[in-house]
Amino acid sequence: MGVDRERMRGRMMRLREMSWEESKKMWKIAGPAILTSVLQFSIGFVTVAFVGHLGYVELAAVAVVQNIVEGFAFGLLLGMGSALETLCGQAVGARQIHMLGIYLQRSWIITGFTALALTPIYVFTSPILKLLRQADEISEVAGRYCIWVIPQLFAYAVNFPLQKFFQSQTRVWVMAGIAAAALALHVLLNWVLVTKLGYGLGGAAIAGNISWWVVNLAQLVYLVSGYFPNAWTGFSLSAFRSLAAFVNLSLASAIMLCLELWYYTAVILLVGSLKTKPEIAVDAVSICMNLELWTLMVAIGFNAAVSVRVSNELGAGRPKVAEFSVVVAVSMSALFGILFTAAVLIARNHFPKLFTDKPEVIRETIKLGYLLAATIFLNSIQPVLHGVAIGAGWQSLVAFVNVGCYYLFGLPIGALLGYKFKLGVQGIWSGMLAGTLLQTIILMSITYRTNWQKEAFQAEERLQTWGGQSEPQRS
Template identity: 70%
Template sequence: MSKKGLTYKIWDESKKMWGISGSAILIAVTQFSIKLVTLRFVGHFGNVEFAAVSVVQSVIECFVYGVLLGMGSALETLCGQAVGAGQLNMLGIYMQRSWIITGVTALILTPIYVFTSPILKFIRQSKNISELAGKYAIWVLPQLYAYALNFPIQKFFQSQSKVWVMTVISVVVLVFHVLLNWIFMTKLGHGMLAAAMVGNISYWLINLAQIVYIISGYFPDAWTGFSTLAFKSLPAFVKLSLASAVMLCLELWYYTALILLVGFSKNPEIAVDAVSVSMNLQLWTIMIALGFNAAVSVRVSNELGAGEPKAAKFSVVVAVSTSVLFGLVFTSAILGAKNHFPKVFTNKPLVVSEASKLSYLLSATIFLNSIQHVLHGVAVGAGWQVQVAFINVGCYYLFGIPIGGLLGYKFNLGVQGIWSGMLAGCLLQTVLLLLYVHRTNWGNEVTKKIEFTLMLCTLSI
């Protein structure tokens, strides 16, 4: 292929990828920024308050976020298939079916919020942090059900390329969220309860605006009202989402384990605050990586379904290269502002100092995540969820966490030792995934994808 022909091919693939990932990134970043804004305002009240909210966001909410996002992931495949087959009437039914599943899942997860304080104490977290986190977790319980409703709605919109509507709604609500926090916390001096209530309002406003848009007639073919068909094929629907849920949860819970390990340190308030500042910045960049994750998942799935193995492989190369470029930009930004970025969240000198010391580990983690999450998108598109789940268990839980605990406590390296060990697990996982993709026979994957699609057709009945 000529250099000109290759350039055109890269440009064409990039346009397809950005058409999917651009809005997905904006939605993920704006909705996640609601939590960052909450943390930023709480961070100026005190170390214990900041640590308590951080633990709830990084441990409790991260846990349920992974479960609910995973349980709603079946909708992505089924809605895409329905649009391709011209069965738009099934989209509303699929969304309702997903609401049932995510709603029941949220109900099952509710005790985690209610018993947050005793759970944290049981795993030997600081008493002060555990008690305050327990109160905050109960206050933000409405957000659990907001997630359960929101994930299926997102897939419903995305499958019909109505993503910019969600983007506008998310941006408007984020601005409203900042304004409410400024009024109730900065001007009126209210504390964590106000932060929780403002967060509840913001997340439910997003859902309300999206539902109003759906039922206002903008989806005449896809939304025809509520239907009893939503209760059919529920077991098959659940089964379809489990592998993706496990893969995603193992990823998100790994970073939850980092917060918990740090909670065992001698000065947990300062240590948890410092790690939480870094983790929230990292999670913000992950939202961008998840946009590329969604894009490469769709592109690989489409090309394999169309019987184009070379095109699927090329999509992987372009997506990984683009995401790595963004990873390098963020890595440089973190290193360049290592003494200043913690001040966005807190004005406590000790926390700022400790968070700054973690900048090198944070930047390395961000860079690896820029590769890692795209490879996870490839796994979803190609149907490798089970294989990747086993890789995650081995690299994270059998290697990274034990190494982190050993470095942190046995060798007295503290927070930096814990993070270094877990970073080693992240590096090992990234290397193994790259080798897995490199050794893949994409022609064989086409055959597997056709067989998988035939199986999914049974769920459309």
């Protein structure tokens, strides 16, 4: 018995040491990634806060643009950039650093053409929204605002590949500093243009355009300043090789993420089609979603960290370490989810006042407090599982899971509860929550049953297929 106790004690000590070491590696990436995500997301958060005091229609219009039009483009471009996360992370693990700059340029080619293809959606937002049965007044204002923010579309196309390039090499603190400076500038610009000069939505759009391009220009300066002598050696025609295979992975990544983000878009559309005061309903859901997305930035930080850790370890042929990284990341993110859930429940009668002073909107938002808290908890876990999928290259599989859970299960339930059973916004949100719960359970099951040794072998094959050995390393 004494020997067994000693062995058990020894195992527990080794487990604690391993957990501590993995936590340090995780936080080295997750800490600045969380900060960067929060700061960059807060650019839109600040816009909503300033616009919310202009009026019902203005707030609803910006909410529709951010959650439907920009959400569509944001999801597609971020998803395209996530292919870089898989390939760069595994290349770093396999010590093929010379491929990172080539991968970055391939991703820019793809995201640039994608942004160009998405531009007509921005131009014709107003008729598209009317076709989707959104209120005419909201559609008209949203259409004007959307044309003004087209420069942000191309800013996303440049930004997301750069982020993945930096994250794969754990160069994330500079990104956080750039995002902090851009956010401070954004607050100042909104105060001057929207509040002081009274330029309204036009001023808010100008502020967002400037802020996002300041982020890009600063990151590009960092890229070419000599801090990446092996990973970035300048532009190369090699970027145009193996584009077809890269497009395939980019599309799988984009579909996986878009199905996630468009789920929220579909919820906004369902809410906007309610018969009774749709502008009040859209405002309330917009406030909740902005708060929920703000807390989601922490989980996205762990998403980035676990993606890097899993891809690095699989690329290096260490599947057991990759598996352990998943356990640590999910546990830490879930802990934050519990804290945020408690905070929302405690402050549910007060947080709506940060966004609006309209009593009807405040009351409608308070009603969603409990559902919002439950959503925040689930969204502290499932984005981390998405990070595992990106690190391992499971994008296509997760896309199928998203279709089933969200579009064949969650949305029909939401529509049934919201329209048939007359539960309105609360019914629609309950359906969304049900789909998220099912998706989280399935992803946890997939992760638990994964053969990590096989994943490491597939990572090696992927690097060989997509140029890992085809490009000579430069001295």
